Amino acid sequence: MDTLETRELRYFVAVAEELHFGRAAERLGMAQPPLSRSIQQLERRLGVRLLTRNRRGVSLTGAGEMLLNEGRAALDATTAAARRTRRAGGADSPGGPRNRLVLAVKAGASHELLHKLLDAYAAEPDAADVEVLPSGTCEQEGMLRDGRADVALMHAPFNSLAGFDSEELMTEGQIAVLPAGHPLAARRTLSLADVSDIPDLPLARWSRHGAYPPGPGPEIHDQTQLAQLIALGRTVAVFPDSARAWLWTEHTAVPLTDAPPVVTHIAWPAHSRSLALAGLVRTATRL
Amino acid sequence: MDTLETRELRYFVAVAEELHFGRAAERLGMAQPPLSRSIQQLERRLGVRLLTRNRRGVSLTGAGEMLLNEGRAALDATTAAARRTRRAGGADSPGGPRNRLVLAVKAGASHELLHKLLDAYAAEPDAADVEVLPSGTCEQEGMLRDGRADVALMHAPFNSLAGFDSEELMTEGQIAVLPAGHPLAARRTLSLADVSDIPDLPLARWSRHGAYPPGPGPEIHDQTQLAQLIALGRTVAVFPDSARAWLWTEHTAVPLTDAPPVVTHIAWPAHSRSLALAGLVRTATRL
DNA sequence: GTCCTGTCATACCCAGTGGGTATCACCGAG
DNA sequence: CTCGGTGATACCCACTGGGTATGACAGGAC
Numbered sequence: 001m002d003t004l005e006t007r008e009l010r011y012f013v014a015v016a017e018e019l020h021f022g023r024a025a026e027r028l029g030m031a032q033p034p035l036s037r038s039i040q041q042l043e044r045r046l047g048v049r050l051l052t053r054n055r056r057g058v059s060l061t062g063a064g065e066m067l068l069n070e071g072r073a074a075l076d077a078t079t080a081a082a083r084r085t086r087r088a089g090g091a092d093s094p095g096g097p098r099n100r101l102v103l104a105v106k107a108g109a110s111h112e113l114l115h116k117l118l119d120a121y122a123a124e125p126d127a128a129d130v131e132v133l134p135s136g137t138c139e140q141e142g143m144l145r146d147g148r149a150d151v152a153l154m155h156a157p158f159n160s161l162a163g164f165d166s167e168e169l170m171t172e173g174q175i176a177v178l179p180a181g182h183p184l185a186a187r188r189t190l191s192l193a194d195v196s197d198i199p200d201l202p203l204a205r206w207s208r209h210g211a212y213p214p215g216p217g218p219e220i221h222d223q224t225q226l227a228q229l230i231a232l233g234r235t236v237a238v239f240p241d242s243a244r245a246w247l248w249t250e251h252t253a254v255p256l257t258d259a260p261p262v263v264t265h266i267a268w269p270a271h272s273r274s275l276a277l278a279g280l281v282r283t284a285t286r287l
Numbered sequence: 288m289d290t291l292e293t294r295e296l297r298y299f300v301a302v303a304e305e306l307h308f309g310r311a312a313e314r315l316g317m318a319q320p321p322l323s324r325s326i327q328q329l330e331r332r333l334g335v336r337l338l339t340r341n342r343r344g345v346s347l348t349g350a351g352e353m354l355l356n357e358g359r360a361a362l363d364a365t366t367a368a369a370r371r372t373r374r375a376g377g378a379d380s381p382g383g384p385r386n387r388l389v390l391a392v393k394a395g396a397s398h399e400l401l402h403k404l405l406d407a408y409a410a411e412p413d414a415a416d417v418e419v420l421p422s423g424t425c426e427q428e429g430m431l432r433d434g435r436a437d438v439a440l441m442h443a444p445f446n447s448l449a450g451f452d453s454e455e456l457m458t459e460g461q462i463a464v465l466p467a468g469h470p471l472a473a474r475r476t477l478s479l480a481d482v483s484d485i486p487d488l489p490l491a492r493w494s495r496h497g498a499y500p501p502g503p504g505p506e507i508h509d510q511t512q513l514a515q516l517i518a519l520g521r522t523v524a525v526f527p528d529s530a531r532a533w534l535w536t537e538h539t540a541v542p543l544t545d546a547p548p549v550v551t552h553i554a555w556p557a558h559s560r561s562l563a564l565a566g567l568v569r570t571a572t573r574l
Numbered sequence: 575g576t577c578c579t580g581t582c583a584t585a586c587c588c589a590g591t592g593g594g595t596a597t598c599a600c601c602g603a604g
Numbered sequence: 605c606t607c608g609g610t611g612a613t614a615c616c617c618a619c620t621g622g623g624t625a626t627g628a629c630a631g632g633a634c
Contacts, residue, residue, distance in 0.1 A: 004369045006292045007592090021611060034593045036611060046369065048376025053611065055601050062386075066375040066561070070368035070434070073558045077364040081357035082291045082333065088353040089335025099349075147357075163557030165449040270450030271360045274353070294621090308582060321622045323582060340582065 006078055008042050009071040012050065015039055016068040019058045073145075080147025080269075087150075088274075099128035099276045104149035107134035108223040110242030113170055113264060113287070114153065121283040128276035137206055144269055151268040151277055155240070157260055159267075166267035167285050172241040174259035178252050179233035185252035192238075192258050201236040204229060227251070293365055295329050296358040299337065302326055303355040306345045360432075367434025367556075374437075375561075386415035386563045391436035394421035395510040397529030400457055400551060400574070401440065408570040415563035424493055431556055438555040438564055442527070444547055446554075453554035454572050459528040461546035465539050466520040472539035479525075479545050488523040491516060514538070 014024040015035065025032040043050050050064035060068065087100055105114060114132070121127050133149055138159055143149035145163075153169075154161060176195045178185040184194065196203060202217035204226055212219045218235055220226050223246075229235045231250035240262040244253050266284045268277055301311040302322065312319040330337050337351035347355065374387055392401060401419070408414050422430055425446055427439035432450075440456075441448060463482045465472040471481065483490060489504035491513055499506045505522055507513050510533075516522045518537035527549040531540050553571045555564055 002369060003293060003297070004365050005294065006290060006365075009365070009368065010290070022609090030592095031594060032610095033595085033612075033614095037613090038592080040612085046373055046376065048373055050372075055610085057610075061376075063372050063376040067368060067372040069558060069560050070364070070371050073556075074361065074364035074368045077357070077361035078291050078293075078296070081296065081354060081361045082289060084357050085337075085350050085354040086333055086335055089333065089348075089350040160557075162452040163450055269360075270447075271356060273356050309580090317621095318623060319581095320583075320585095320624085324584090325621080327583085344581075 002045070004042075004071075004074075006075065008038065009075050011035055011038050012042060012067060013071050013075060015051070015058070016060055016064060016071075019060075021058070076142075076146040080145065083147035084150065099274075100131055101128045101151060101274070101276050101280060102131045102133050102149045103280075104133045104135045104140040104143040104152035106138075106140065106153070106155060107136065108246075109153065109155065110240070110245065110264075112242060112245065116287055117280075117284050120287060121280050124279055124283060126276075127279065130280070137208065140267075144267065150272070150274065151266060151280060154265050154267045156263040156265060158262075159265075161265060161267055163270070164267040165270045165272075166265040167281060168263055168265055169284055169287065170264040171261050172264075173261055174238055174240055174256045175243065175253040176256055177230055177237045177239055177243065177247065178254060179230055179236075180250050180252045182233065182236075182252070185254060187254055189257045190254045192256060195236050195238060195256070198236060201234070204235045204237060289332070291329075291358075291361075293362065295325060296362050298322055298325050299329060299354060300358050300362060302338070302345070303347055303351060303358075306347075308345070363429075363433040367432065370434035371437065386561075387418055388415045388438060388561075388563050388567060389418045389420050389436045390567075391420045391422045391427040391430040391439035393425075393427065393440070393442060394423065395533075396440065396442065397527065397532065397551075399529060399532060403574055404567075404571050407574060408567050411566055411570060413563075414566065417567070424495065427554075431554065437559070437561065438553060438567060441552050441554045443550040443552060445549075446552075448552060448554055450557070451554040452557045452559075453552040454568060455550055455552055456571055456574065457551040458548050459551075460548055461525055461527055461543045462530065462540040463543055464517055464524045464526055464530065464534065465541060466517055466523075467537050467539045469520065469523075469539070472541060474541055476544045477541045479543060482523050482525060482543070485523060488521070491522045491524060 011024075011028060014028050015021060018024040018027065021036055021039075022032050025035040028035065039051065046063075046067075048063045049061050050067055051058050052061055087102070118130060118132070121130060133143065135143055135149075135152075140149065140152035140154055140159055141164075144152050154164075154166070176184075176190050178195075178201070182201065184190060184198065187194075195201075202215065204217045204220045205212045205215050207219065207221040218229055220229065226235070226237055227246070227248060230237060231248055238256065238259060247253060266281055268281065298311075298315060301315050302308060305311040305314065308319050308323055308326075312322040315322065326338065333350075333354075335350045336348050337354055338345045339348055374389070405417060405419070408417060420430065420436055422436075422439075427436065427441055427446055428450075430436035431439050441453070463471075463477050465482075465488070469488065471477060471485065474481075482488075489502065491504045491507045492499045492502050494506065494508035505516055507516065513522070513524055514533070514535060517524060518535055525543065525546060534540060553568055555568065
C-alpha cells in the first residue's frame with residue numbers, strides 16, 4: 001500500500017533522467033505503454049504529481065526532484081545490499097574462502113600509504129583478503145554508496161566525506177608540477193595565483209563524465225597523459241606532496257604556500273558492521 | 288535478474304529478526320509457505336545461503352548478517368524516499384501549501400536554541416513551514432534515516448553523526464542536578480566520579496526499547512519523572528548546561544569539571560538537495 | 575521404540591498484475 | 605492541413621506471488 005518497490009524506483013529514475021518515456025523504456029528494455037502506466041500508478045499511490053507532461057516532453061515537479069534524489073539513494077542502498085551480501089557469501093565454511101574487502105582508491109594516488117596499510121593489515125591475524133579497486137576521479141563515493149566497494153581512501157577537499165564514517169590518516173601540502181626548464185621552476189615556493197594564470201602553461205582540464213569544462217588548457221583523462229604534457233612544457237598541474245613519487249626528470253615540483261592541505265581519510269558506510277572492515281580501519285589508524 | 292526487490296528485503300529482514308518463519312509470516316500478514324519460498328528464491332538469486340535451518344529454528348549466516356544490516360539501510364532509504372516525496376508533493380502550485388520541513392529534536396532538550404532558530408528562520412523570505420518532531424532518546428538518527436524527519440538537532444557525544452552531514456551550532460558543559468538539600472549540592476564543582484557513585488543517590492536508568500539496563504537506580508522513561516525523583520531526593524542526573532532552564536526550586540545544579548562537553552549539531556541526510564533545508568541550515572549556522 | 579508437536583519445505587491452484595501490441599489523442603512544425 | 609512525435613488508453617496474456625493442504629523431519633515425553 002505505501003511501500004515503494006525497487007522496480008518502481010528504477011522506472012521513475014529512468015524517466016526522470018531521460019525526461020522522455022520512450023527513451024526511458026528503451027533503456028529499461030521494455031515497451032513505453034507499461035512504463036507510462038507504471039509511473040501513473042506510482043503517482044496515484046504516492047498521491048503526488050511527479051512529472052508535468054507538457055506538449056513536447058516531460059519535466060519534473062518539486063516532488064519529482066525529491067524522488068529522483070531520494071530514489072537514487074535508495075536504489076544505491078539496495079544494489080549495495082545485494083553486492084555486499086554476495087561478496088560476504090561463501091565465507092562461512094571454516095576452510096572456505098576468507099572474507100573479502102574491496103578498497104576503493106583514487107587511481108594514481110600515493111602508493112606509499114596504501115602499501116604500508118596493506119602490508120600492516122595482511123600481517124594481522126584473521127585479516128580478510130583486500131581487493132584494491134582503482135577508481136576514476138572522485139568516484140570512490142559512488143563506489144561506497146552502491147556497494148562496489150566496502151571502504152575507500154578519500155582525499156579531502158576533493159572527495160566529500162558526507163554520509164560516511166571516516167578516520168583521518170595523513171595530511172600533506174600541495175606542490176605545483178612544472179616543466180623542468182620553465183622559469184617558475186626555479187622558484188622555491190609558489191602561490192596558487194602564480195600557477196593558475198601562467199600565460200604559456202594553462203591548467204589542464206580533466207574529463208568529467210565524458211565532458212570537459214571550458215577553458216584554454218589541454219583535455220586529459222589520465223595521469224600519464226598529464227605527466228607527458230607537463231614534460232612537453234604544455235601545461236602545469238597541482239598535486240599533493242606525495243605525487244613527488246612519480247615525477248619524471250623532466251618535471252620540477254615547487255611547494256605551494258597557499259594551497260589547502262590534502263587530508264587522506266579512510267572512509268566507509270556509516271552503518272557497516274563488518275568485523276573485517278573494523279580491523280582494517282584499526283590497522284590504518286595505527287599507522 | 289540481480290536487482291533486489293523491496294518486498295524481498297522486507298521479507299528477509301522480518302525472518303532475520305524473528306529467526307522464525309511462522310512468526311515472521313504472521314508479522315508480514317501472510318502465510319508461512321510463500322514466505323519460505325520467497326526466501327529460497329532470494330538465496331538462489333543471490334547465490335548465497337542466508338540462513339542455516341537447523342533442527343529447532345533458524346540462524347543467520349555471515350551473508351545473512353550482512354543482508355540484514357544492509358537491507359535495513361536500504362529499506363530505510365526506500366521508505367524515506369516515499370515519505371519525503373509525499374511531503375514535497377502539493378508544494379508546486381504557486382498559491383498552494385508551502386514546502387514543509389520536519390525537524391527532529393530530542394524531547395525535552397534546550398528550547399532556547401530551538402526558539403532562536405525557528406524565529407530566525409521564519410523571518411527568512413521563502414521560509415518553509417517547520418514541523419518540530421520531538422523524538423525519544425537518541426531516536427533522531429532513525430528519523431532522519433527513514434524519512435520521518437528531514438533534519439535534526441543532535442547532541443554529540445550522545446547521538447552519532449555518522450552518515451549525516453552536519454554543522455556545529457553550540458557547545459556547552461554539563462551539570463549535575465541534585466536534590467537542593469543534598470550535601471553535595473553545596474559544592475561549587477563536582478567530577479563525574481563524585482556523582483556516579485553517591486550511595487544514597489543512584490543514577491537513574493532510562494528505558495531503552497522498553498527494557499532497562501541493570502543497576503540500583505530507579506527506572507524512568509521521561510524527564511518529568513526524573514525531575515520528580517530528583518526533587519524527592521531519590522536520584523541524581525547529569526545534563527547539559529541548558530537544562531538549567533527547566534530546573535525546579537527543589538533542584539540544585541553543580542557544574543561538572545570533567546564531563547565531556549555536549550556539542551549541538553544540526554544534521555541532515557548527506558544526499559539531500561532541498562533548498563528549504565539549505566536555508567534552515569544557513570540560518571542555524573548564522574545564529 | 576511410538577506418539578505428538580513444532581518446525582520448515584513441497585505440491586498445487588488461483589487471481590492479480592506486469593508486460594506486450596495496437597491504437598488513440600494531442601500538439602507543434604512545415 | 606498533414607505529418608511526425610509525444611504520452612495515454614484499450615485490451616490481452618502469461619507469469620508469479622500468494623493461499624491451502626500436506627509432507628518431511630527432528631525432539632521430547634513416555
